[in-house]
Amino acid sequence: MEYCDNFDKLCEGLEGAGAFLVVENKKGRVNVMTIGWAQAGIIWGEPIMTVFVRPSRYTHSVLESAAHFSVCVPRRGEMKKELAFCGTKSGRDYDKIRACALKLKEGAVKGLKYLDGCGLVYQCEIYGRTDLKRETLSAEALEKYYPGADAPHTLYFGKIIKAEQFK
Ligand SMILES: Cc1cc2nc3c(=O)[nH]c(=O)nc-3n(C[C@H](O)[C@H](O)[C@H](O)COP(=O)(O)O)c2cc1C
Numbered sequence: 001m002e003y004c005d006n007f008d009k010l011c012e013g014l015e016g017a018g019a020f021l022v023v024e025n026k027k028g029r030v031n032v033m034t035i036g037w038a039q040a041g042i043i044w045g046e047p048i049m050t051v052f053v054r055p056s057r058y059t060h061s062v063l064e065s066a067a068h069f070s071v072c073v074p075r076r077g078e079m080k081k082e083l084a085f086c087g088t089k090s091g092r093d094y095d096k097i098r099a100c101a102l103k104l105k106e107g108a109v110k111g112l113k114y115l116d117g118c119g120l121v122y123q124c125e126i127y128g129r130t131d132l133k134r135e136t137l138s139a140e141a142l143e144k145y146y147p148g149a150d151a152p153h154t155l156y157f158g159k160i161i162k163a164e165q166f167k
Pocket residue numbers: 016017018031032033034035036037038052053054056057058059060083084086087088089090091092
């Protein structure tokens with residue numbers, strides 16, 4: 001049950017400066033975006049990490065044809081500049097790996113990369129996806145998070161194939 005360990009650290013990262021969502025496209029180009037929304041738990045009898053990505057993100061277009069992603073959580077107070085950059089700049093305009101001098105590591109399977117230097121890493125295989133629909137959300141959620149015409153988030157369910165803590 002190593003995927004359940006360190007849940008507090010995952011939440012601490014998400015509630016703080018965020019975590020990195022790392023996805024590789026079909027050509028082997030890797031993009032990183034900062035996330036603050038994610039859920040880890042058991043679905044379909046499997047350990048699942050669900051990430052919430054707005055359709056307007058470049059990462060969304062990469063995830064649409066990807067088979068894997070990783071969620072990389074920096075240790076408390078670390079990599080704040082990188083999280084801020086990857087959470088405000090788009091992979092459409094920047095090679096964020098290069099701009100932030102991030103180092104990639106090979107994951108457990110081809111097409112899965114994660115970031116060196118993070119305290120907690122979840123390697124995931126995409127198990128399913130679904131789009132949040134405006135008509136299924138509360139008035140409060142719509143007002144707070146989707147006031148404009150921006151489409152609500154897509155949820156990507158990633159089966160956790162490896163969860164590791166790095167000291
Ligand atoms: C702390 C923080 C948390 C964020 N969380 C999310 C999130 O969970 N989902 C999302 O779609 N965007 C989130 N964002 C916004 C994206 O990281 C941002 O729009 C980013 O530039 C998208 O990069 P991309 O276009 O390369 O995909 C967050 C930004 C910050 C700073």
